[in-house]
Amino acid sequence: MYLKSILSSLILLCFIGSLNAQADRWQQKVKYKMKIDFDVRNHQFTGEQELRYWNNSPDTLDRVFYHLYFNAFQPNSMMDVRSRNIPDPDNRVRDRISKLTPGERGYHKITSLEQDGKAVHFEVVGTILEVDLLKPILPGKSTTLKMEFNSQVPVQVRRSGRDNREGIDYSMSQWYPKLCEYDYQGWHANPYIAREFYGVWGDFEVEINIDGRYTVAAGGVLKNADKIGRGYSDKTARISDKKVRWKWEAKNVHDFLWAADRDYVVESKLMKGGPMVYFVYQPGEKTTENWKNLPEAMDKALSFMNKRYGTYPYSVYSFIQGGDGGMEYPMATLITGERSYSSLVGVSIHEWMHSWYQMVLGTNESLYAWMDEGFTSFATSEVMNYLRIQKLIPGTPVDNPQLGSVNGLIRFHKSGRSEPLSIHSDHFMTNSGYGVGAYTKGQVLLEQLKYIMGEEDFYRALLRYYDTWKFKHPNANDFFRIMEKExxxxxxxxxxxxxxxxxxPDYTIENVEGLENGTTKIDLVKNGVMPMPLDIVITYNDDTKTLANIPLRIMRGHKPANKDNVHFILAEDWPWTHPEYSLILEFPIEDIKTIEIDPSGSMIDLNRSDNVWSGENP
Ligand SMILES: [Zn+2]
Structure with missing residues (x-):
C-alpha cells in the first residue's frame, strides 16, 4: 500500500520532470533483461543479455559500442599501463594488474551477438566492444540486441572484483557488457582507465542464479523477496548449497550493481519520507556495533538531504559492505565497512549524496567530474555538520563547513599542480590534480556561487537544478543557466x-584615507586574473558594521542585501578590466576600527594577508 503510493508519486514526478526539461535535449533509452548463471568455484559466470535500445536522437546509428569493464584487469590493459606511468598512482592499483595470474584476471568474452534475431559483426578492443549493426537504427526507432557472454571476476584491484580486503566475496560493479551513451556530443566509448561512468537511462531486470549459501545485495528492488527471505522479507529462507535465483529490478537508472557474500546479514529501516533502506554487512568485531547505529543517523540525515537538495526518488537504497573504499551506484553503494563510526557515517553520506549528484542528475563524469564529486562533497560537508549539530556523530559543528576546502584548494594551487576542471577525468596529468579538481574545487565552486548569489538564491537554485534536470544528463552550461535564472x-x-x-582572484586593500569633507576613501586593487564581486565589511569603533557589496559590472546585477541587521551599501559596480577601484564611505576615518575584504572567508582569495586594514596603511 505504502510502496504503491510512493511509486505513483514517482511516476508523476518523472512526468513533471520531463515537462520541465529543455525541449531540444533528447536522450537515448535502454531496457536490459539479463540472466546470470554464476559458478562460485572458478569465479566465472555466463550471461544472457537482451537489450532493447531506443534511438531518440535525430541521427541514424550504424554502430553501437559497449563497455567491457572487466577487461581492464589484464596485464598491459590501458588501466594497467596508465597506472604504471602516472607520477602518483592510486595505491590500490599501482602495478598490481600487471601481476595478475590467468585465474586472477578479469574478462568478458562475447560468444554471440544478434540484432533483431540476426548475427552481427563485432570486435573487442580492450574495454570497448565495437559493433557494426546489420540494420542502422533510424531516428525514433528501436532495436533489440541479444548477447551471450562469459566472464571471469577479477581479484579485486579497483572497485569491483572478488575477495576484497575485508573478505567480501563478490563486489559486482561495472560487471556486465554495458551500452555506451550516445548524446548530443556523439558516442562516449571511453576505455576504462580509471574513472569512466556515464550510462544510458533505462530499466533493468536481472536474474542472478548463484550458490544458495551466498546472500545477494543489489541496487534495485528484490522481486522474489518472499522466496528469498534473509532480511528482505519476514520469511527466513533455508540456506542451501543448491543454487538460488535472485530476481532484481531497477527502473529509471543508468547502471546496475550487485554484491554477494556468504556472511552477509541484511538489516533494514523504513526511513521517514519513504525509502526502505537496507544495511548489508558482514557481522564482526569491527563492524556490527557501528553498522547497527548507522540506520538512525541515516534517517536523520535523509530528512535534511530531502529538504535541501530535493526528494530522494527511489523506493529503496542499500548500503552494502564491499568494494575498496566507497563507490556510488544507483539505489546502492559499495563501502568498506571496518571503520570508525564517524568514518562509516562520512562515507555513507558521501555515497548516498551521489544519488542526487550523478545517479539522478546523471552528469557525464568524464567531462564534469566536479558536478558529481564536487557537489557531493559540498553536500556531504553540510550533512555531516548537521549530524554534529544533532549530536549523532562526535565533533564540534562550525558556522561554515566549506571553509576547510577553500583553504585546502588555495594550498594545493600554490603547490603548482592545478589543472583546469574542463579536462577529461582520465587526462589529468596527476591523480591528485584530478582528485583536488573534481572533489575540492567542485565543492569550492558551489561555495563561490553561494558567495556571489547570496545563500537564499543559491539554495533555491540548487533545488531548481534538481527538479529541472533529474533523470537526465545535465552539463555544465545547464547547471549555470539555472543559477543565472534563479x-x-x-x-x-x-x-x-x-x-x-x-x-x-586576489584582492588587496591598498590604502585608506580620510578626506577633508569627512568621508573615507578605500582604495582596492585587483591583483589576481580572475575577477569576483566583493563584500567589504567596515567595523566602527562602537562595533557596529557596514557591509558594502561591490558587484562586477559583467554580472548585470547584484546579490540581495543580507538580512542580518547589518547596514548594507550597494556600491558602484567594478568593471573587471580596471585594476583599481575606490570606495567612498560617508563616515570619517576616525570612526573606523577595521575594514576587511570578505571576512566570511568564503571567497577564494589567494592571499588574505592583505585583505584587512586596521588603522595603518602599508
Ligand atoms: Zn564521490
Missing part, C-alpha cells in the same frame, strides 16, 4: 574562469 545574474564569466582556467 539569481538574475550573468554568471558565464565565473564558469569560464573557474572551470576552464586555473586563475583565481
Amino acid at each position: 539569481s538574475g545574474l550573468e554568471l558565464d564569466w565565473f564558469k569560464e574562469y573557474f572551470v576552464n582556467t586555473t586563475h583565481y
Whole structure:
C-alpha cells in the first residue's frame, strides 16, 4: 500500500520532470533483461543479455559500442599501463594488474551477438566492444540486441572484483557488457582507465542464479523477496548449497550493481519520507556495533538531504559492505565497512549524496567530474555538520563547513599542480590534480556561487537544478543557466574562469584615507586574473558594521542585501578590466576600527594577508 503510493508519486514526478526539461535535449533509452548463471568455484559466470535500445536522437546509428569493464584487469590493459606511468598512482592499483595470474584476471568474452534475431559483426578492443549493426537504427526507432557472454571476476584491484580486503566475496560493479551513451556530443566509448561512468537511462531486470549459501545485495528492488527471505522479507529462507535465483529490478537508472557474500546479514529501516533502506554487512568485531547505529543517523540525515537538495526518488537504497573504499551506484553503494563510526557515517553520506549528484542528475563524469564529486562533497560537508549539530556523530559543528576546502584548494594551487576542471577525468596529468579538481574545487565552486548569489538564491537554485534536470544528463552550461535564472545574474564569466582556467582572484586593500569633507576613501586593487564581486565589511569603533557589496559590472546585477541587521551599501559596480577601484564611505576615518575584504572567508582569495586594514596603511 505504502510502496504503491510512493511509486505513483514517482511516476508523476518523472512526468513533471520531463515537462520541465529543455525541449531540444533528447536522450537515448535502454531496457536490459539479463540472466546470470554464476559458478562460485572458478569465479566465472555466463550471461544472457537482451537489450532493447531506443534511438531518440535525430541521427541514424550504424554502430553501437559497449563497455567491457572487466577487461581492464589484464596485464598491459590501458588501466594497467596508465597506472604504471602516472607520477602518483592510486595505491590500490599501482602495478598490481600487471601481476595478475590467468585465474586472477578479469574478462568478458562475447560468444554471440544478434540484432533483431540476426548475427552481427563485432570486435573487442580492450574495454570497448565495437559493433557494426546489420540494420542502422533510424531516428525514433528501436532495436533489440541479444548477447551471450562469459566472464571471469577479477581479484579485486579497483572497485569491483572478488575477495576484497575485508573478505567480501563478490563486489559486482561495472560487471556486465554495458551500452555506451550516445548524446548530443556523439558516442562516449571511453576505455576504462580509471574513472569512466556515464550510462544510458533505462530499466533493468536481472536474474542472478548463484550458490544458495551466498546472500545477494543489489541496487534495485528484490522481486522474489518472499522466496528469498534473509532480511528482505519476514520469511527466513533455508540456506542451501543448491543454487538460488535472485530476481532484481531497477527502473529509471543508468547502471546496475550487485554484491554477494556468504556472511552477509541484511538489516533494514523504513526511513521517514519513504525509502526502505537496507544495511548489508558482514557481522564482526569491527563492524556490527557501528553498522547497527548507522540506520538512525541515516534517517536523520535523509530528512535534511530531502529538504535541501530535493526528494530522494527511489523506493529503496542499500548500503552494502564491499568494494575498496566507497563507490556510488544507483539505489546502492559499495563501502568498506571496518571503520570508525564517524568514518562509516562520512562515507555513507558521501555515497548516498551521489544519488542526487550523478545517479539522478546523471552528469557525464568524464567531462564534469566536479558536478558529481564536487557537489557531493559540498553536500556531504553540510550533512555531516548537521549530524554534529544533532549530536549523532562526535565533533564540534562550525558556522561554515566549506571553509576547510577553500583553504585546502588555495594550498594545493600554490603547490603548482592545478589543472583546469574542463579536462577529461582520465587526462589529468596527476591523480591528485584530478582528485583536488573534481572533489575540492567542485565543492569550492558551489561555495563561490553561494558567495556571489547570496545563500537564499543559491539554495533555491540548487533545488531548481534538481527538479529541472533529474533523470537526465545535465552539463555544465545547464547547471549555470539555472543559477543565472534563479539569481538574475550573468554568471558565464565565473564558469569560464573557474572551470576552464586555473586563475583565481586576489584582492588587496591598498590604502585608506580620510578626506577633508569627512568621508573615507578605500582604495582596492585587483591583483589576481580572475575577477569576483566583493563584500567589504567596515567595523566602527562602537562595533557596529557596514557591509558594502561591490558587484562586477559583467554580472548585470547584484546579490540581495543580507538580512542580518547589518547596514548594507550597494556600491558602484567594478568593471573587471580596471585594476583599481575606490570606495567612498560617508563616515570619517576616525570612526573606523577595521575594514576587511570578505571576512566570511568564503571567497577564494589567494592571499588574505592583505585583505584587512586596521588603522595603518602599508
Ligand atoms: Zn564521490
